[in-house]
Amino acid sequence: MRILAYSLLLAMLNLMACAGIEHRSDKPLKTQMPEPVQAFSLQPLWKNTALKRLQNNSRLMPCVDNHHVYLADSQGGVLALQAKTGLPIWQQSLSQNLNAGPSKSQHQLYLATSQGTVVALDAAKGTRLWQASLSNEVLSAPVADPERLYVLSFDGSLTALSQKDGTQLWRYSISQPSLLLRRSAQPVIYEGTVISGFSNGKLVALARADGSLVWEQELASPKGHSDLQRMVDISADPVIFGDHVYAVSYQGRLASLDAKSGQLNWERDLSSFSGLTVDKQTVMISDTEGVIWALSRSTGDVVWKNVALKGRRLTKPTIFAGQLYVADETGYLFELSLADGRVLSHFKVDSQGIEAAPVAKENHLYVLGQGGVLMVLQKIS
Numbered sequence: 486m487r488i489l490a491y492s493l494l495l496a497m498l499n500l501m502a503c504a505g506i507e508h509r510s511d512k513p514l515k516t517q518m519p520e521p522v523q524a525f526s527l528q529p530l531w532k533n534t535a536l537k538r539l540q541n542n543s544r545l546m547p548c549v550d551n552h553h554v555y556l557a558d559s560q561g562g563v564l565a566l567q568a569k570t571g572l573p574i575w576q577q578s579l580s581q582n583l584n585a586g587p588s589k590s591q592h593q594l595y596l597a598t599s600q601g602t603v604v605a606l607d608a609a610k611g612t613r614l615w616q617a618s619l620s621n622e623v624l625s626a627p628v629a630d631p632e633r634l635y636v637l638s639f640d641g642s643l644t645a646l647s648q649k650d651g652t653q654l655w656r657y658s659i660s661q662p663s664l665l666l667r668r669s670a671q672p673v674i675y676e677g678t679v680i681s682g683f684s685n686g687k688l689v690a691l692a693r694a695d696g697s698l699v700w701e702q703e704l705a706s707p708k709g710h711s712d713l714q715r716m717v718d719i720s721a722d723p724v725i726f727g728d729h730v731y732a733v734s735y736q737g738r739l740a741s742l743d744a745k746s747g748q749l750n751w752e753r754d755l756s757s758f759s760g761l762t763v764d765k766q767t768v769m770i771s772d773t774e775g776v777i778w779a780l781s782r783s784t785g786d787v788v789w790k791n792v793a794l795k796g797r798r799l800t801k802p803t804i805f806a807g808q809l810y811v812a813d814e815t816g817y818l819f820e821l822s823l824a825d826g827r828v829l830s831h832f833k834v835d836s837q838g839i840e841a842a843p844v845a846k847e848n849h850l851y852v853l854g855q856g857g858v859l860m861v862l863q864k865i866s
Contacts, residue, residue: 515796516775518817521830525820526808527850527862531571535564536857543759543800543840544585544625544671547851547859548594555587555608557596558857563587565611568849571861577611579604584622590629590648597623603636605651617651619644620658625671625722628679630693635672635679643672643681643689645696655696659683671722673730675744680723680730688723688732688740690747700747704734721760721801726782731768733757739770741785751785760801760842767823771799771811779826791826794819801842805850806864812839818852818862834860 536558539545548555553574554566561579566572579596581604586596593614594606601622605614621640628635633654634646641659646652670682678690678699690699723732725744733739735758741750755778761770767788768780775795779788797813802821804810808829809821816835821828835854844851850862 515815516793518831519793519819519828522827523829525830525832526806526865527820527832528865530849530861530863532861533564533566533571533859534857535573535576536562536853536859538837538857539840539853539855543842544597545583545853546586546626546841547844547853548587548589549844549846549849549851550589551847553608554851554859554861555589555594556853556859557583557587559583563594563596563606563611565608566859568846571859575611577606577613579613584624585626588626588628590631590634593648595627595629595634597625597627597636601638603627603634603646603651605648615651617646617653620656628672628674630674630679633693635674635681635693637670637672637681641683641685643679643691643696645679645693657689657691657696657698659685659687659689670732673723673725675725675730678744680725680744682721682723682732682734686734686737688730688742688747690744702740702742702747702749704732704737704740704752721757724761724763726763729782731761731763731782733761733770735773739768739780739785741768741782753780753785759799762802762804764804769802769804769809771802775799775813777802777809777811777821777826789826791821791828793828800839803843803845803850805843805845806848810843810845810850812843812852814838814840816854816856818843832862834858 537560556564563577565574581598584597584599587594594608596604601619603617620642621638636644644656645654672679672681680690682688689701730742730744736756738752739755740752756773759771770778775797777791800812802811809823812818816838817831820830834852835856835858837856839854841853852860
């Protein structure tokens with residue numbers, strides 16, 4: 486009976502052209518909560534609960550500059566707060582469901598909607614400046630250079646828009662697989678190129694001026710007989726460090742590439758949809774099973790590996806105040822040793838869970854929960 490049900494499920498999925506799924510069902514069972522070995526080294530500075538639920542969305546994240554914090558929820562609420570105190574500056578209610586953002590460039594905020602539009606707001610007042618319609622739903626926050634805005638759509642299109650009025654400047658498209666994760670990687674800027682991962686397992690660098698192809702590198706090739714087995718999405722954001730780009734695919738590999746040429750430096754079989762962070766020596770990543778890896782940035786060799794949080798659907802790791810922080814779907818923020826990966830302590834943020842990676846900005850760590858709770862933490866002095 487179970488085999489028949491599974492076969493029927495696969496048949497239904499194969500009929501769904503360009504369908505999207507969340508990676509939730511095949512993860513291992515959660516490990517028991519690790520016992521803390523020391524007190525949590527951070528303390529709450531302030532908390533805001535004005536947002537509504539985020540609907541299991543990892544792409545609605547705090548956007549923080551030197552003086553402000555900008556937030557959005559799935560139902561169209563957008564909020565600007567003072568970074569030091571959490572006091573509200575303005576609040577906007579859009580008539581669209583939001584998928585990703587906000588991101589900021591100069592004096593504008595950008596948000597992506599489930600209706601396939603990008604909305605630009607005045608960052609100081611929250612008023613709408615312009616709206617641009619794209620080819621399909623947008624699942625990652627727009628990324629800006631001084632003139633353009635780059636937006637990755639669910640149909641495999643990367644579009645460049647004018648920051649001034651949202652006019653389309655160019656568009657690059659790929660042929661989509663029949664089944665893909667409901668996640669998209671946020672593009673990154675490197676010199677004269679924009680680098681983006683796609684659902685076909687390829688990392689691509691395009692000229693920012695006209696969208697022409699500069700290089701491409703395959704991080705994963707489809708394998709297996711079913712659409713589920715052949716999923717190779719690059720849904721984790723690539724990371725630029727110096728002249729190198731680090732990227733990982735789902736059911737594929739983690740790789741270090743030369744950002745100018747796309748030439749491969751090293752690679753390692755590893756699957757992730759949540760993402761990675763990089764410092765001078767190390768690449769740290771949460772894989773699809775909830776295992777946290779620290780790898781040598783220069784060689785890809787394993788520095789340490791932590792399986793204590795396996796099965797907890799982890800966010801991308803974040804480095805803050807000399808330690809590593811990662812959150813899980815039950816709403817806990819975990820503090821790990823950067824030196825050896827040991828879980829040192831944990832702290833409950835939101836009982837509805839956490840999907841978005843913690844955001845570190847100067848002396849504060851911003852953690853946004855799925856229930857709409859934003860908690861801002863600082864090092865205990």
